[in-house]
């Protein structure tokens with residue numbers, strides 16, 4: 263199996279490292295400093311899978327024209343805002359790509375890849391909760407995994423050998439992965455989950471450079487805001503006809519949020535925050551990280567789609583809309 267990862271930064275490099283460790287032939291298409299460091303010294307992986315230095319079967323290039331051969335799968339790994347430029351630069355790979363997919367956090371990536379390849383039959387859906395960040399060129403940190411960390415599926419809901427083969431490869435790589443017939447639901451539920459978390463964390467914590475995710479959860483007002491943002495997103499998801507499944511248990515709490523009253527929900531969120539603090543967790547959402555680093559966020563890919571869907575379905579989303587407006591204002595001045 264040959265896999266190319268277009269835009270191998272934090273998460274793309276984690277996937278590339280794990281697949282290469284499982285024997286998959288991986289080509290990372292990355293920024294020059296990262297690609298050069300990997301070619302010189304190998305790719306260093308740290309975090310939840312232990313420490314590894316991977317030299318093969320792994321290749322790193324900085325220009326798609328230098329990616330050699332044909333690819334069974336091309337995985338798009340840039341952030342939403344960089345998608346058009348990355349795909350444009352990779353036009354030379356179109357005829358050498360059998361199937362394309364992306365782990366971006368949005369619900370438009372499959373349509374964009376379909377337009378790029380000009381064929382819906384060459385695109386499959388993918389969703390993940392795995393976490394990765396680029397520590398420095400050549401070194402990626404894998405901060406989170408859970409028992410079922412990836413979902414893969416055909417957009418038409420069938421089960422095919424190409425979906426099962428990729429799921430097998432991820433499972434061999436130690437990433438619990440399911441081939442599913444309901445990938446559209448998984449994608450929308452993931453968006454619901456992270457939309458709530460991202461909208462909450464940036465609208466609550468953006469002003470405090472040192473604040474981590476749990477620091478806001480343990481404040482009663484912060485927890486109440488979290489519950490309200492989450493309830494808005496969940497209301498839209500349910501109006502689409504879906505029932506929460508907690509695909510990403512134990513991280514996902516959507517089923518619980520759906521069943522408890524406001525008082526218990528706030529208590530549940532504060533308890534979650536206290537638990538994270540007790541474990542010394544100091545992380546936060548990638549959207550909060552973007553604001554901290556002064557980089558443009560994915561606000562229009564992660565939050566806006568649920569607001570738009572709410573308007574389309576007549577579901578009021580006042581708290582989510584307020585959070586979106588705050589983040590969009592901050593985002594305007596990020597580069």
Ligand SMILES: NC(=O)c1ccc[n+]([C@@H]2O[C@H](COP(=O)([O-])OP(=O)(O)OC[C@H]3O[C@@H](n4cnc5c(N)ncnc54)[C@H](OP(=O)(O)O)[C@@H]3O)[C@@H](O)[C@H]2O)c1
Nearest residue numbers: 269270271272273274339340341344348365366367393394
């Ligand atoms: N990281 C996570 O834990 C996580 C978890 C789940 C889902 N996701 C989703 O996965 C996507 C990627 O996230 P990420 O955290 O991996 O982002 P990231 O670390 O910024 O990685 C993307 C990489 O692509 C590079 N890039 C941008 N345009 C490129 C181009 N035209 N050619 C080659 N490389 C290019 C970026 O370089 P520059 O920085 O120089 O632009 C960066 O190194 C996002 O949609 C995110 O929401 C992330």
